[in-house]
Amino acid sequence: MGCCNHSHDEASHCCGQAGTSSEMTAMSEEQRERVLDIIARHRDTPGALITVLREAQAVVGYFPPDLIECIAEGMNIPGSDVFGVVSFYSLFSLTPKGRHTIKVCTGTACYVKGIREVINRIASEYGIREGETTEDRRFDLEGVRCLGACGLAPVMVVGGDTHGEVSADRVLELLKKYA
Numbered sequence: 001m002g003c004c005n006h007s008h009d010e011a012s013h014c015c016g017q018a019g020t021s022s023e024m025t026a027m028s029e030e031q032r033e034r035v036l037d038i039i040a041r042h043r044d045t046p047g048a049l050i051t052v053l054r055e056a057q058a059v060v061g062y063f064p065p066d067l068i069e070c071i072a073e074g075m076n077i078p079g080s081d082v083f084g085v086v087s088f089y090s091l092f093s094l095t096p097k098g099r100h101t102i103k104v105c106t107g108t109a110c111y112v113k114g115i116r117e118v119i120n121r122i123a124s125e126y127g128i129r130e131g132e133t134t135e136d137r138r139f140d141l142e143g144v145r146c147l148g149a150c151g152l153a154p155v156m157v158v159g160g161d162t163h164g165e166v167s168a169d170r171v172l173e174l175l176k177k178y179a
């Protein structure tokens with residue numbers, strides 16, 4: 001049984017601390033504490049793994065190896081099972097994400113109105129393709145199907161902001177405010 005199955009205090013002696021090399025430890029101390037709280041709240045609830053994973057990702061942003069190990073120990077399941085669930089669902093990420101996600105609509109209306117030129121401009125300026133993250137973790141670029149605002153085509157969403165009638169000429173200016 002993993003040490004995270006006991007009290008929070010006992011759990012704090014594992015989960016990315018003792019016996020873990022620094023290069024494997026991607027969580028900060030504060031994040032680790034918050035993850036331990038999440039595990040403590042859910043570990044006695046059957047079928048709670050997805051809930052724990054969602055909440056843990058909200059804290060850490062993605063699943064570094066020490067987070068997977070911590071959850072496996074805390075929930076008393078094999079690390080390979082946790083890894084399997086994380087890699088199966090697109091909702092979860094094994095790599096760090098950017099601070100801002102750019103969702104570009106590749107639906108028919110946006111395609112006809114020139115979203116491809118917008119995507120190409122972003123790609124050449126920031127050196128990323130769809131599904132990638134900039135090296136400085138400023139942006140993720142995601143292609144999505146119809147954002148439901150076809151009347152504003154071509155459309156992109158950055159964070160919670162919807163931008164309609166985007167053009168290749170205007171898009172870099174729009175992105176400047178997302179630091």
Ligand code: FES
Nearest residue numbers: 105107110147149
């Ligand atoms: S096709 Fe782009 S919003 Fe509908």
